[in-house]
Every structure is written in structure tokens, then in C-alpha cells.
Amino acid sequence: MADTAEMKVSDEVAIHIENMNKWYGSFHVLRDIDLTVYKGERIVIAGPSGSGKSTLIRCINALEEHQQGKIEVDGTLLSSDIKNIDKVRSEVGMVFQHFNLFPHLTILENCTLAPIWVRKTPKREAEQTAMHFLEKVKIPEQADKYPGQLSGGQQQRVAIARSLCMKPRIMLFDEPTSALDPEMIKEVLDTMVSLAEEGMTMLCVTHEMGFARQVANRVIFMDQGQIVEQNEPEEFFNNPKSERTKLFLSQILGH
Amino acid sequence: MSDMHQHSVAYVRETMLPEAPPPAREQGIIKWMRENLFANVPNSILTIASIVVIYYILAASLPWLLNGIWNAESIRDCREILQGAAGGCFAVLTERWNQLLFGFQYPDDQYWRPLIAFLLLFVAIAPVMFFKYIPSQFLLFTALYPFLAYWLIWGGLILAPIVALVGFVVGYFVWGRLVQRSFATGFFGAVAAAVIVWWIGGLITAGMDPEQAMLVPVASRDMGGFMLNLILGTVCVSLSIPIGIALALGRQSSMPIIKWICVVFIEFIRGVPLITLLFVANVVLAYFFPPGTNFDLIIRVIIMITAFASAYIAEVIRGGLAALPTGQYEAADSLGLDYAQAMRLIILPQALKISIPGIVNVAVGLFKDTTLVSVISMFDLVGMIRGPILASTEWNGVYWELFGFAALLFFVVCYGISQYSQWLERELTTDHK
Secondary structure (H helix, E strand, O other), X not given: OOOHHHHOOOOOEEEEEEEEEEEEOOEEEEEEEEEEEEOOOEEEEEOOOOOOHHHHHHHHOOOOOOOEEEEEEOOEEOOOOHHHHHHHHHHEEEEOOOOOOOOOOOHHHHHHHHHHHOOOOOHHHHHHXXXXXXXXXXXXXXXXXXXXXXXXXXXXXXXXXHHHOXXXXXXXXXXOXXXXXXXXXXXXXXXXXXXXXXXXXXXXXXXXXXXXXXXOOEEEEEEOOEEEEEEOHHHHHHOOOXXXXXXXXXXXXXX | OOOOOOOOOOOOOOOOOOOOOOOHHHOHHHHHHHHHOOOOHHHHHHHHHHHHHHHHHHHHHHHHHHOOXXXXXXXXXXXXXXXXXXXXOOHHHHHOHHHHHHOOOOOHHHOHHHHHHHHHHHHHHHHHHOOOXXXXXXXXXXXXXHHHHHHHHHOEOOHHHHHHHHXXXXXXXXXXXXXXXXXXXXXXXXXXXXXXXXXHHHHHHHOOOHHHOOEOOOOHHHOOHHHHHHHHHHHHHHXXXXXXXXXXXXXXXXXXXXXXXXXXXXXXXXXXOHHHHHHHHHHHHHHHOOOOOOOOHHHHHHHHHHHHHHHHHHHHHHHHHHHOOHHHHHHHHHOOOOHHHHHHHHHHHHHHHHHHHHHHHHHHHHHHHHHHHHHHOOOEHHHHHHHHHHHOOOOOOOXXXXXXXXXXXXXXXXXXXXXXXXXXXXXXXXXXX
């Protein structure tokens, strides 16, 4: 395993995971996960399906409960204390594979809901922030439409804007482009690239290896609930160390 | 005519043809009839058969309706006037109009009170029904309406509904203060505060003479007619929807005690016929109260019907909750919304929208089921017809007219509810418009 200390972008720790284990019933999904993420890092998590990569990032904002070990996000320890969980969630943005926009609210309301109710931001201000981020993801003209009236790529960009409106310090992406048509993948990836360029701490579960090469400063490869290999993208793709990684890369890059 | 060059391939039109109307069989009513009524042989046979059936129904019922007698003293009068011809004896409706609407014991000089309450009902429910178009400030009147309506219909001291209202307001403020600490402290604190207010208020009102009141008090046993159905229907529907929501959420709760209380309640109530519950309300419940307590029959019936309807509504809403993708819960969680916010802002608006047809189904059924109270000797619309009116010597035997009238009243209300719900569903659609 490569030394993570070499790759850090800043000295400040954003996420610290130590000895974390998780089971679904008797199935051991995550085994002895140790991971430290520094502020400003862009990490891509890859691996075959069922390897636990989505479960790992869903543990970071406590959408999934871990049974052993500790997870510290931005200095807050994730425990069963609901106040800590809500605090972490309001600092960590998440983008889902299936967007999960709220279909009964307009795009603008989707973006202002959490700032108004969780952060207690005044409505006017929340709307200004929302429009700012909608402009950033290049769909301000859709603000008054409903999610059902937008294309998949547009919906995913709204989902990113919705997360950004909470001014999160960390963004989690759970296969953000897997449910999209090929021509829409690029518009979402472009948004993510510009986010990375601004120095956002990002953890992405994705199969977009081009994105990993371009943006990531670290690639983590997982298999069977364990971190098998992690390295800088150049090293990871050109010179993989473990047999499992080589096999995986040959399968996804082979054609 | 254009000049055709017969033997050449090249062709040039020199005059344009004028626009001609389509043939008669291809337009207007003839086209419509040909396509919809006489498209082919079986279709034509069915059309003719339907026309015959409609003719016989109208031939039998129209004379009865049009020839009806609206002014007579009794069924014998009707028969004399009709002299054997077909015709309904609608005079019973005009002669017993007030009894059908208000029951036979409500003081006649006070009929204006339930009438005003009825008219204000529309003002009160409009902000709820048309929440997109009516500013939310009008909900204040909706909140005050139950107390106002109680005072109008039952009369008596105005202090009684005011004390009830003050109890709720005090409870609400206590809730607002304590809920930050924990949900349970807020809830029980609010209940305790309200009970204290009601108890003190009860002591004060007990010392006053109800005969001095601005409005003559009318006892619950004097309520009757369609008014009773409307009271029971409105109160029970508006109580059972929030209780149903709470039960549905409770059934999904991760706290085992709450979950099991809700499951047992829902399954027990659903497993028992409503009529049994009404008998319990009427007879059995009295054994559970200390002797001498006079627990109002209407309140007992309201409790039972509400319990019954809320169990059904809870199941309908549970279906709506189950139909929501888990992604909606996760998205709400991931934004840091707490449980109450996630439910109120994200989950329930969507789950309730899905549940509208089911809820309306229960509400319409409940409203019609209010006629079951006639079985426990309350004189609602059906109770009035079966009891005082049909049993009287004047109108003994006027079945069709009376029950037809009851059916018509219920149909108007239920059809209205159904139309409203369809409108609401369209209104809440947010997909491609």
C-alpha cells in the first residue's frame, strides 16, 4: 500500500477512518478499512461491483451504520448520537447514482430547501445562493421547472448544485454517471472537474477512468470489502502492483 | 377544368381545384354516430338494445318524477290526488324537510345556527382544499372553526369552547418551548398544560348557569337528520387523516414499543366490524366509566368512527410511504434534515399524493357509514326516515321517495369529494405538463 502521507494536499485531515468494519447481517461487507483523506484531496474509488465502494462512502455520512472502528469527519466522531450525524451530514454533500431530486419541488426549491430548514438561511439569500450554483452547473434557466421535466444529465447537475448550496466541505459522489446516457456523462463530469479545480475535497465512486486520470490525486481500488491498492493515478494505471488490480484494469480498459 | 395533355408524361396543372366539403357521411353528427354507435353489426345491435333499455327506464321513472305530488298532508292525500296514476309522493320531503335535515328534536327557532355553521364550513375548508390559491393566513379561521361550529350547533356558554381553545393554544406554546429538549417532554408537557387549563376552565364554567347563555343549549341527543351525518362525517374525516398519518409513521418506527402499539391498534380495529364498535360505544363503554359520568354519546361515536377510519387511512398511507423510493429518504438524510423535517417536507407530501385515491375512498366510505348510527338509535338521516317518518301514520309506505332523497344527498356529497380529489391529483402532477 502506498504511503498516503506523500500524497496529501494539505495537512488538515478531512476524513479519518480507522479499523472500520461493517456487516450486512452475517455478510462482512467492509473489512478493516483504514483511510485518511486530507482537505482538498480528490479521491476516486474503483472496484468491481459488490466490492463495498458505495457502502464505504455511504458510511462517511452515516447513511449506512458501521459496526466497528471509528469514522471521524471534519473532527466530528460518527456515533449513534443523532446530533453528530446531522452535523456531519450538513457538512458533507452527496450525489447519488439516481439523482434523488425531490419530484414535488421545483429545481429552485430543491436547492433552497436544506439551506432554509437546516441552516436557517433567509429565503431570499438561499435563493440567491441557489441561482449562483445553478449558474455554475449551467442550468439557471430551468430553476422554475420540476425535476421530471429535465433530462438525466440536467437532473444530476441540479443534484450537484443542491448539495453545493449547503456549502459542504466534502463532496461524496456515488456513481454519479452510471445512470446517464453516454452523451450526458460529459456534462456531469465537466461540472465535477470544475469543482475539483476549485479545491473541493471529493470522494468519487466511479467507473470513469478518464476522470480518475484527469482529476484524482489518489485512486483507491477495492475488492471484497477491502482496500486492495491505492496510489497516484499515473502509477495506479501504468504500474498496478496487485494481481487483482491488474485483472480489473485489463477488464475495464481492455476494450 | 385543367387541360390534360393525354399522351405526354410531363404534366402541368393550369387551374386549381376549389375546396369542396366532405361527403355528408364524413362529417358532423352523422360521422360521429357511424363511428361510435353503428361501426359494425354487433355494435349496432348493442346500440339499439341500449336505446330500448333507456326508453323503458325513462318510461317508468319520468312520469313518476314529473307527476310527483309536492303538496299533500299524508300518503292518503297523495293517492287521492293521483287517482291511481303513476307519480311520486314527494310531499313527504316538503312536509318533513326540517326533520330530514335537523332531526325532530332540534328547536325549530334555532335552525339558523347549524345552517350558519354549515356555510362557514366551506369558508373553513377552502384554505385547506385550495392551499395553492388561498393565502395561508386564512388557515387561522380554519383552526378557529371547530370551536365556533361547536358553539353554534350545541350552543350554551361561549366560555366552554373558549376554554377548549385556550387549552390547545397553551399546549401549543408549551410544546414549542419544550420540544427542543426532546420530543417526549414537548408532547407530554403540552398535554399536561392543556389538561390543567381545561380542568381550571371546567371549574369556572361549572359555576355558571347555562340557561343564561347567549345561545340556547341543545343536547347531543337532540341532534339528528342529515346534520348529524355531516357533523360525524366532517369531524371523523378531519380527525382520522392526521391520526392515520401518525399511525402509519408509527408503524414504520424503529422504536419497538411505538411500532407495536400502532400495529396492534390497526390490526385490531381492521379486524372488527364498525357496527360492533358502535354498539361498544353505545352500551359497553358506559361500564368503563365511573357511575354517574355522562360521557356524551356523540363523542363516543366520533371516537369509534375515527378510530375505525384512521386504521384504514393508516394502511393506505403506509402503501404510499412504501411506494416512495428509498433514495428520497437518503437524499433528505444526506442534506442534514432531521426526521420531522424529512417527513414533513419530503416524504409525506409525496406519500400523501400517492395515497389520495385511497384516502378519498376511505373518506367517502366513512361518510356513508355514518348512517350506521341509526342502528344504535341515533336519528341521523336514515334513522329519521326509518323511525319517526316511516312509522308515522301519515307517511307509512313512502319508501322510494325518502330513500331516494337520502341517496341523492349522499351522492351529491360523495361525488363532490371524488371530483375534488381528481382535480387535486391533476393539480399536484409535476411531470411533463
